[in-house]
Amino acid sequence: MTWKQLFTSSLGKKFTMAFTGFFLILFLIVHVTINACIFLNDGGQTYNTVAHFMSHNWIVRFLEIGLFAGLILHIIQGLVLWKQNRDARPIKYYSNKPEKNSTWYSRSMGLLGTLLLLFLVMHLSHFYVGTKVALYGGDQPHNLYNEMRETFSYWWIVAAYIIGVIALFWHLMHGFQSAFQSLGLNHKRYRPIIQAAGLGYTVIICVLFILMPLAFYFNWLA
Amino acid sequence: MEHYHMNLTLKVWRQKNSQASGNFDTHSVKNISSEMSFLEMFDVLNEQLIESGKEPIAFDHDCREGICGACSMYIDGQPHGPWQKNTTCQLHMRAFKDGDTIVVEPWRSKAFPVIKDLVVDRGAFDRIIQAGGYISVNTGNAVDANALPIDKKKADDAFDAASCIGCGACVATCKNGSAMLFVSAKVSQLALLPQGEPERQSRVLNMVAQMDKEGFGNCTNTYACEAECPKGISVANIARMNREYLGASLGSED
Numbered sequence: 001m002t003w004k005q006l007f008t009s010s011l012g013k014k015f016t017m018a019f020t021g022f023f024l025i026l027f028l029i030v031h032v033t034i035n036a037c038i039f040l041n042d043g044g045q046t047y048n049t050v051a052h053f054m055s056h057n058w059i060v061r062f063l064e065i066g067l068f069a070g071l072i073l074h075i076i077q078g079l080v081l082w083k084q085n086r087d088a089r090p091i092k093y094y095s096n097k098p099e100k101n102s103t104w105y106s107r108s109m110g111l112l113g114t115l116l117l118l119f120l121v122m123h124l125s126h127f128y129v130g131t132k133v134a135l136y137g138g139d140q141p142h143n144l145y146n147e148m149r150e151t152f153s154y155w156w157i158v159a160a161y162i163i164g165v166i167a168l169f170w171h172l173m174h175g176f177q178s179a180f181q182s183l184g185l186n187h188k189r190y191r192p193i194i195q196a197a198g199l200g201y202t203v204i205i206c207v208l209f210i211l212m213p214l215a216f217y218f219n220w221l222a
Numbered sequence: 223m224e225h226y227h228m229n230l231t232l233k234v235w236r237q238k239n240s241q242a243s244g245n246f247d248t249h250s251v252k253n254i255s256s257e258m259s260f261l262e263m264f265d266v267l268n269e270q271l272i273e274s275g276k277e278p279i280a281f282d283h284d285c286r287e288g289i290c291g292a293c294s295m296y297i298d299g300q301p302h303g304p305w306q307k308n309t310t311c312q313l314h315m316r317a318f319k320d321g322d323t324i325v326v327e328p329w330r331s332k333a334f335p336v337i338k339d340l341v342v343d344r345g346a347f348d349r350i351i352q353a354g355g356y357i358s359v360n361t362g363n364a365v366d367a368n369a370l371p372i373d374k375k376k377a378d379d380a381f382d383a384a385s386c387i388g389c390g391a392c393v394a395t396c397k398n399g400s401a402m403l404f405v406s407a408k409v410s411q412l413a414l415l416p417q418g419e420p421e422r423q424s425r426v427l428n429m430v431a432q433m434d435k436e437g438f439g440n441c442t443n444t445y446a447c448e449a450e451c452p453k454g455i456s457v458a459n460i461a462r463m464n465r466e467y468l469g470a471s472l473g474s475e476d
Contacts, residue, residue, distance in 0.1 A: 006471045010400075010440045011430055011464060081398075081440050088332050088399030088439030094233075094246065095325040097299030098397060101449035107397050109442060178443040184465030186458045 013077055018182035020074035021175050025201070027067055032208050038215070041222050044145025051144045055131050075117060082110040105170040106178075112171040119164030126151050152216035161213045165206050172202040226256045228320035232267065234279055235327045240335050240343075246325075256316040260303060261286060261293060263315055280339040288312040288452065291387030294394070295340055296327040301391035301450050309389065309452045329394035332437040333401070346436040347388050347404060353432035354425035355408045357417045370416055380414040383407045385453045392447035392455075398439030403447035405433050406463035407455045413466055423470035430467055 006012045034054065037047035054060050098107060105112065127147065134142035152158055176198030180186065185194070215221050229252045237244030251267050258266075261283050268278035284292040293310035297303035303313040318324065326340065334342040384407075392403035409426050412418030418425070441460060448457045 005431075009430060009467075009471075010402075010434050010438075011467045012471075013440055014464065015468065081442070085398035085400070085439040085442070088437060089330050090332055091330050093296060093299065093327055093330055094235075095296075095299040095327070098395075098446060100300055100304075101395060101446040102397075102444040106442070106444040174443070181443050181457070181461050182441075182464060184461045184463075184468060186461030188458075 013081055014182040016073060016077045017081070018179040020070040020077070021179040023067075023070045024074065025172070025176065025179070028205055032205050035212060036208055038145065038148070038212065038221060043222050044143070044148075048143060048145050051131075052142075055135055055142075075113070078110065078113050103174070106174045109171065109174060112167050115167040116164065116171060119160070119167065122160060123164070126157075148212070149216050149221075152213040155217065158213040158217045162210055165209045168209070169202055169206040172205070173198070176201060223316065224256070226316075226320070227253050228256065228315065228318060228322070230254060230263075230318065230321075231323040233323060233325045234340070235336075236279070236339055237328075237336050238338065240337055244336065254315055256314070258315045259286070259311055260295070260297070260313040260315065260317075261311050280337075280341050282341050283311060286311040289387060291389030291452075294329050294342060294344075294390055296329060296394055298325055301329070301394040302389075302452055306449070307452055307454050309387075312452075329390055331390075331393050331399040333399070334390060334393065342390070344388070344390050346438070347390065347401070349436065350401070350405055350429050350432045351408060354421065354428040355412070356421070357412060358420055359417075372415060376414045380411050383410040383414070383455065383459055386411075386451075386455050387453060389452060391450050391452060393438060395446045395450040396439065396441075397444060397446065398442055400441045400447075401433050401436070401438040402441040402460050402463065403451060403455055403457065405429055406459040409463045409466060410459040413462065422466070423474045426463060426466040426470050427474065430463075 007016065034050050035047070037050055038044060040046050127144070130147055131142060131144065152161075177195050180194050229250065232249045232251065233246050234249060235244060236247045249267055249271070251263060251270065254263050254266065261281070264279065264281060271278045282292040282294055284290040286293075288309045288311060291309070293302070295302065295310045297310065297313070302308050302310045304317055305313055328334075328336050328340045329342045331342075333346040334344055337343050386404060386407035388404060390404070393399055393401050396403075409429060412425060413422055443457070443460075445457050448455065
């Protein structure tokens with residue numbers, strides 16, 4: 001058993017998806033917590049302080065490399081799986097009733113993931129690029145809170161973010177518990193807990209994220 | 223249960239051999255009893271075809287009591303038809319009503335090539351079993367059945383896994399054409415018992431390697447396999463195989 005065999009086997013690919021998935025699940029907790037500082041309603045003071053720390057602290061910057069590596073691995077592995085799984089059935093069924101045996105979102109992870117990737121391109125161009133330009137080129141202190149207010153003053157951007165978070169919701173609804181199963185963590189006593197935790201996590205993360213563009217658009221914040 | 227008769231239209235996949243492209247043929251059958259099994263209805267249809275000088279439809283069947291796993295038919299969009307935990311031979315015509323049109327297709331998977339009509343080659347499963355689905359037993363007298371203590375729960379779980387009949391419905395229904403429910407049942411059945419211990423690591427590694435070689439897809443945990451399995455094999459077995467594989471691939475020095 002070489003390392004290459006492990007990582008290229010069907011099960012190895014599941015492990016990669018699960019490990020990187022877990023990593024991204026943890027990242028979202030950090031992301032949503034920091035962004036939720038806008039709800040302190042202090043004109044973005046706390047939020048901008050934390051955002052400044054995140055963009056300047058070298059440990060965070062180092063972890064950021066890991067985040068992108070994990071994200072890219074998750075995307076590439078997902079595309080490889082999508083192609084291999086499509087090739088495993090060259091002739092499709094004439095009559096098929098998958099709704100009788102599985103949920104639509106568990107069968108649509110590739111589609112939901114693609115939507116998320118498109119969303120990410122837009123999201124990074126909105127906020128990540130601006131932060132980096134400010135970090136390396138700007139002499140003014142970067143006010144990310146005002147940048148959010150500006151970005152979310154357009155209804156179509158708010159609509160795009162809501163669609164993005166809905167895609168994230170269904171992706172997590174399957175992905176959270178699926179990652180445990182892939183790593184072999186399926187136990188009669190813990191499974192209901194994992195499923196409840198997955199539902200709780202997904203709802204909390206997505207509701208908080210969706211409230212952010214809405215809060216700016218409808219001027220709920222100072 | 224009410225007994226009734228029905229007339230049906232059948233849309234059946236016909237394919238001369240593995241090289242031919244194949245197409246659907248429409249047949250009608252009349253006066254079918256609700257107490258017939260689906261295969262008996264096919265027998266009636268084949269009699270009809272033979273009498274009119276046509277080639278009967280080739281389909282796999284053997285025990286006709288739900289334990290051999292031969293009767294592979296994708297009926298109206300589900301393996302073994304609309305009933306849960308059921309094989310085609312145990313699907314009875316009372317599942318249908320007069321005037322229904324029923325679509326019957328073979329299993330669709332790159333690893334299960336169609337041999338003729340509804341018959342597919344499930345040799346890929348045999349080769350996976352050959353790769354590791356065995357235990358080594360010394361020659362000589364058989365060991366006394368109760369000499370080796372086995373935890374009751376583990377014995378039960380191993381028995382549940384062993385009830386897999388290798389029909390291939392899991393592969394047929396999986397959107398990815400993955401064979402993981404089958405392979406995990408075979409791995410679990412032996413990994414749970416002391417008799418399976420000597421080959422425990424090499425078994426899971428070799429069976430998964432063979433599964434990948436056969437061209438099956440990868441599992442994405444939709445759990446369609448468990449829902450369609452005629453024996454109700456649990457996806458907990460897939461999790462067990464994942465654990466076994468992770469442990470074996472990280473720990474094995476081979």
